[in-house]
Amino acid sequence: MNQFIRVNLTNMAIEIQPVPEKYQGLGGRALTSSFINDEVKPTCHPLGKNNKLIFAPGLLSGTSAPNSGRLSVGAKSPLTGTIKECNTGGVFSQKMAKMGIKALVVEGVPSDDKFYIIKLDQNGVTIDEAPEEILGGCGNYKAIEVLSGKYGSHVGIALAGPAGEHRLPTANISFKDPEGNIRSAGRGGLGAVMGSKKLKGIVIDDTGAGAVPIAEPEKFRAAAKVFANALLSHPVSGQGLAAYGTDVLVNILNEAGGLPSYNFTQGRIEHNDNISGETMNATITERGGDGKVSHGCHRGCIIKCSQWYPDKQGKYITSGFEYETIWALGADAGIKDMDQIAYMDRAMDDIGIDSIEVSVAVATAMEGGLLPWGDGEAVLDAIQQIAVPTPLGRILGGGCAVVGKVCGLYRTPVVKDQAIPAYDPRSVKGIGLTYATTPMGADHTAGYCVSGNILKVGGDLDPLKKDGQIEYARSMQIGTAAVDSTGMCLFVYFGIADSPEGYQALIDMINAQYGLSLTSGDVDKLGETVLKVERDFNKRAGFTNAHDRLPEFFEYEALPPHNTVWDFTPEEIDEVYNF
């Protein structure tokens, strides 16, 4: 029997129920967003007792489907005030799925000042006090070690880091990955929601759990094979990402003039070689030691866009060293040393903060005079202050919108108070529509129009022109909402966008697992429904079309080298959600 688990931390009540009928057949984002829209008062304070936090594996998680190990986490976001789904790799999703846990809901706030650990295993749910030694500034790497020691090295772990304990709106939820390193449900401050509930961690032990039941195993295996072939035969998902990681995009975006630099004043930099994926590959290869050029964030990943980045002595510094973080610190903040950026990435993982939000905030803080441009040492020190937190640490940990507010800037690159990532909307117009309109606040993963605009996968649009972008942004957001419900990594898109067989294989796997006969029309419908549910929440929380706008300066500051501005009219932008 599939389980729907509720833990209420106000009275420490645990409820293990069958999945409510209305949530049957849903997984991942479809489930978390429906639940939040149903049960959370849209005008509640995100850090108050009435917000709820839900964890849900995707529909295919726990199976042998390639790249299906992503976990969705949902709540009302303390950063944006919107509904939020963010997802992560790691081992959590697969363990939940194997144990038949369709959702874990955390409600309420303890009346005392202690922090707690929720433990899930085959015997049910227990609530422990968090060990003193992992509280009050203890980094996530250490906390994972301590909890692995206490609960066993095989368990899955979710953590609110120091930033989450302090309820900073950039706090992420950090997850132990297969090797005991860190993966993050990064955006929107859900770690602060966890911290507000005094929930330091969740431990999951799937010892004794069987395999996820598959209705038609033969069909499933056949479809999984076709799907895997589609991923591996595509140059992006089969080669580029494995060789250079997501950081392969530095040179691509720089060439396209869409790499926002020096707080979104330029679209191209001279020092791209310092921070490119090609350089990262060469550095890792040259240094050897712990270094790995290619590595997956969860078991069953065949794309392997992650890597282990080592120091000069070959000792592991960080993994999951993503393009968006490297872009923000390297190009937007002008830090030219990849080793310094790697240490910052490690520090942000260790503190448990969204490395996109805080890194963009760093660049904005440089424009605001809070930090010197390009100064890696000053930035690493400032990031470490978030763990304390000092006043400067609190400002950066408050996110980009807070930095803009306390520095009196109008050049604050946020939508719905969430930082705009690594693709300038003036020269990659499609992605600008996603930033503006997604219910999540600025988020490239909510409809990655960079694909058809720049990579020419799944579309061929002129990134500098408006033509076709509205329809494309709409379809990308709909498709993404569906994919985010399957537990699939977003990058499977590259494999299936131009491969009808690959796409059909994805649907076939779902059908084979659940004994269904869904069509691509059903998948689109699912995506549309998810987005409508999310928009409904946001509307009731007070969001209107006036919030679906980019910061005004994009409209009148032209971006070199193409010297283009953001020129969609409000009416055009509003067309994205005309479905």
Add this chain to the structure above:
Amino acid sequence: MNQFIRVNLTNMAIEIQPVPEKYQGLGGRALTSSFINDEVKPTCHPLGKNNKLIFAPGLLSGTSAPNSGRLSVGAKSPLTGTIKECNTGGVFSQKMAKMGIKALVVEGVPSDDKFYIIKLDQNGVTIDEAPEEILGGCGNYKAIEVLSGKYGSHVGIALAGPAGEHRLPTANISFKDPEGNIRSAGRGGLGAVMGSKKLKGIVIDDTGAGAVPIAEPEKFRAAAKVFANALLSHPVSGQGLAAYGTDVLVNILNEAGGLPSYNFTQGRIEHNDNISGETMNATITERGGDGKVSHGCHRGCIIKCSQWYPDKQGKYITSGFEYETIWALGADAGIKDMDQIAYMDRAMDDIGIDSIEVSVAVATAMEGGLLPWGDGEAVLDAIQQIAVPTPLGRILGGGCAVVGKVCGLYRTPVVKDQAIPAYDPRSVKGIGLTYATTPMGADHTAGYCVSGNILKVGGDLDPLKKDGQIEYARSMQIGTAAVDSTGMCLFVYFGIADSPEGYQALIDMINAQYGLSLTSGDVDKLGETVLKVERDFNKRAGFTNAHDRLPEFFEYEALPPHNTVWDFTPEEIDEVYNF
């Protein structure tokens, strides 16, 4: 001829026009709000080049009507994102009116990094570079001295203080009062708008200006006399405010259990005697020297609620030492020493920040662990850091909502990101409706329902009950919007609320000045129109009824001693604007 002056700081263009037809017959808030709604894009960034700043005297300003010297300032607020009108005493309004200047509009942003001074005199408008010595942290007291030295001691002066130069969202606009001290257009951060336009100051020299023309002087004089009698014969406006200043309210609200204390956790304190108006009166009287128990913020004031508060040696510390500031620091932040609070008040005037917003932010910062409870020395030091600004100074200068964000608090007393002032909405329910619904963000002056709830002037409502409050809050907001358009001090309300002759005399003065025959119905209509215009702007800026809500904790945390919660339903709250 009445003038409508526009200064565009992008190209330094000056335009002196007749008052556009649609603004004829409007003054004060009616004029500023209509103009902002007409000409400012509601989704613009408040600190970007497309925001505009407008200064307008009230309809009766510059005449001999008692208490008619208030000036309205309007813009889109960088604190709230709403339309904003805030008003101030000082000499500016009367000088503008005498010179026939119905409005000064400041637009654009200079392309260089210099700060400027706009000078208005009988020869027109000039734009000077600001003297170096008043820039970069120079306090307002000194800046007024320097500018008075340069332009003459008789001129009026408006200033963006250090906080305004740094574009902090709590920056006010500081005005020289008749004695060269400071009055403030306090709320909503309009000093930051001034700073964003690199406008350090405005100097007005009315040398050579005649009297404001009066169509029917006899009638005017007669009405003014009746009006003055109404004010002086009322115990609040004729006696209480003169004797004890607005700080008379400490004991009244404490007794009523509506004095929000220790960040809105209690409605009553034990140390009320330390900070009461009665104590202030006794201290000023005892210390002598520069001390003045009673004093007006502008010429022609007959209420005289201001005072000069001296130190132990009798030397002037501060004036305009208001209840709301003393409440926030004394009760909400628990600082028990009135002298310390006086130095903080002076420091905030000198830096040019809203003493309500920053003082409430101080109390919230104490809950957040940024400052120790009740520690006057630490707070004075922190306030002075706003002038630098240090990171801590920036956080406090960011306002209460920013403090709540970076401290991860759900107990953040703001509406539309503006701090809730000195009357707890759980035990003074009428004022809670004003906080929730006024287009200004939480603002007691937008519909001072404390009057009929606590003071029993103009109404007799049970402050702990909902009965009659919706209609009362509606009528108070409508009436206030009208009064804010006349240039009248808000406190004339006490004199006219229960005096039909007094109210008629106010209308008679307007009619006599302009040769009109307005009725009380027209006045109500004016108030309604102003509010509708403001709501229209806010709606287009993205505000909905979901923003017309108090922070959620008021709904479930009962306030001692009455142990009442905020229990208006959303539907009831929305009824306030049902007109």
